[in-house]
Amino acid sequence: MSDYRACREAYTTALLALAKEDPSIIVISSDARGSCSLNTFVETLPDQFVEIGIAEQNEIGVAAGLSVVGKNPFVCAPACFLTARSLEQLKVDVAYSHQNVKVLGVSGGVSYGALGSSHHTLHDIATLRCIPDLTIILPSDAVQTEEVVRAIAQEKGAFFIRIGREKIPQIYTEELGVKPFTLGKANTLREGKAVTLVSCGELVYHSLEAAKLLSDEGIEARVLDMATLKPFDEEAIIKAAKETGALVTVEEHSINGGLGATVSQIVCANHPVPVKTLAFPDEYLVTGNSLELFAHYGLDAKGIAASTKTFISQVSTL
Numbered sequence: 001m002s003d004y005r006a007c008r009e010a011y012t013t014a015l016l017a018l019a020k021e022d023p024s025i026i027v028i029s030s031d032a033r034g035s036c037s038l039n040t041f042v043e044t045l046p047d048q049f050v051e052i053g054i055a056e057q058n059e060i061g062v063a064a065g066l067s068v069v070g071k072n073p074f075v076c077a078p079a080c081f082l083t084a085r086s087l088e089q090l091k092v093d094v095a096y097s098h099q100n101v102k103v104l105g106v107s108g109g110v111s112y113g114a115l116g117s118s119h120h121t122l123h124d125i126a127t128l129r130c131i132p133d134l135t136i137i138l139p140s141d142a143v144q145t146e147e148v149v150r151a152i153a154q155e156k157g158a159f160f161i162r163i164g165r166e167k168i169p170q171i172y173t174e175e176l177g178v179k180p181f182t183l184g185k186a187n188t189l190r191e192g193k194a195v196t197l198v199s200c201g202e203l204v205y206h207s208l209e210a211a212k213l214l215s216d217e218g219i220e221a222r223v224l225d226m227a228t229l230k231p232f233d234e235e236a237i238i239k240a241a242k243e244t245g246a247l248v249t250v251e252e253h254s255i256n257g258g259l260g261a262t263v264s265q266i267v268c269a270n271h272p273v274p275v276k277t278l279a280f281p282d283e284y285l286v287t288g289n290s291l292e293l294f295a296h297y298g299l300d301a302k303g304i305a306a307s308t309k310t311f312i313s314q315v316s317t318l
Contacts (some may be wrong), residue, residue, distance in 0.1 A: 003170040007163035008106045009037045010142035014149040019048055024072040025153070030050060030059045035165075036076035036106050046238075056081045056190040060089035060103070067099040078106025080112065083124040086300065095106060095134040095158045100154050102159045109252035110285065110293045117284040121162070127256025128160055131229050135159045135201035136229040139181070139297050143172040144227060147181035155183070158262065161208040162201065166290065169205050171178065171225075184228050186236035192220035195312055196240035197304070198263055200226045207250045209301035214308060222306065226259060234266050241271040246264045246315050248276045248308050250299065252290075276311040278304060278309035 014261040019025040019041070029048045033039055050066075052059040056077055061074040067078050076083070082105045083090075094101045106122065112119035128136055133159060139145040145163060150157050171181040171189070178187050190211050191205070199207040204225045222244055224236060240247060247267065249260040260277025267275055280297055294300040298307055 004167040005142035006037070006167045006272040007139055007142050007145040008035075008165065010145040011104060011149055011161075011163060012037045012041055012076075012145040015153075016044060016180045018153050022153070023048065024070065025190075026050060026066055026071045026073045028059050028063050028066075028073055028075045030054055030056050030081070031079040031107070031128045032077045036041065036175065037080055037240060038076060040082065047278055056085040057089050058213065060101070062090070063101045063103075064093040064097060067101050075103045076106065077104070078112070079108035079121040079124060080088065081118050083121060083127060083160075087127065090128070090160070091131050095131045098133065099158060100156045103161070103315045105160060105162045106229045107165040108162035109164060110280070110290045111287045113293050116287055120205075122252075122254040122280055124162060125229055125251070125253050126261070129257075129262070133158055135183070136228065137161045137227055138201035139163055139227055140199075140201055140225050141168060141171040141181070143170060144180040146296035148209060151181060151183055161252050164202050166292065168202055171205055171208065181227060182258065184231045184233060186233040187225040187226055187227070188222065188236075190221065192222035193218045193244055194221060196222040196224060196244045197250060197308065198224045198226055198237065198240070198247055200229060200257065200259055201252050202290070203250045203252050203299060204293070206299065206301050207304055210308065213305040217256060217309070219309065220313065225314070229262070232262060232266070234255065234270070235239050237263055237266045238270045241267050241273045244277075246312065248278060248304070248311060250304055251276045252299070253279050255259065255284060256282055260290060274311070274315045276307065278307055279303065
């Protein structure tokens with residue numbers, strides 16, 4: 001896992017390759033060429049690019065209109081603005097109207113950590129999962145991101161993809177031997193019987209590293225990459241609940257309404273076992289870059305491992 005690549009660069013590289021072969025692909029930006037690594041795309045295919053300016057609501061509306069006339073639009077903009085300013089347009093213009101629009105929210109979670117809570121995106125999973133017919137995907141590395149782009153380009157429908165900003169470690173190597181992405185399915189990245197760590201996005205890597213730390217102490221943790229948040233792979237969660245007896249969810253999101261809430265609802269309804277949610281607290285966060293914030297709030301490998309170990313010891317006394 002020594003290779004580091006930014007998911008935003010992987011996304012636009014894959015999208016450019018597809019757009020060269022498919023003129024129906026149109027990229028729409030809200031003054032986010034730099035943020036979304038679009039400069040090469042614009043230089044190469046200027047006729048397949050639309051710059052809206054800082055007007056995220058209009059950006060979504062234009063994309064929906066392009067879909068109506070048979071185009072395959074890809075919206076690219078910072079996640080914090082897309083999922084707050086454009087919520088009504090995502091709900092009505094895209095999902096409710098059954099339009100074929102792919103929306104990329106870049107620099108999601110706490111990628112803009114140093115800019116503070118106004119630029120954090122810790123509400124998007126909770127908010128967008130309530131919108132019917134909207135697929136939600138959080139890739140965990142650049143390789144998976146490329147597979148996501150190729151997959152959704154062939155699909156018709158409304159999609160929201162959230163990725164980070166900085167270069168992150170590669171998870172999906174040939175050595176791992178796991179297909180990077182199948183829409184709607186979780187990936188088992190590590191087997192274990194003591195507990196299951198369920199994660200998505202950039203925190204999948206930290207969950208894997210936590211599993212290694214736990215293994216050193218004789219605790220074998222299963223690790224699930226839940227890249228697709230909607231539709232959700234309930235079967236994988238129920239199987240993990242039955243086979244490991246306890247689950248810890250790890251997410252770059254508010255503790256309210258995200259991955260942890262979804263997993264808890266599924267487990268409670270199908271095979272009740274203890275579930276621990278690791279996420280950001282319901283408060284405005286301290287200032288720092290994403291790795292500093294992960295460490296501060298116990299979402300890095302050491303923090304995840306420590307919380308999981310404590311949780312297992314509590315479960316064993318029940």
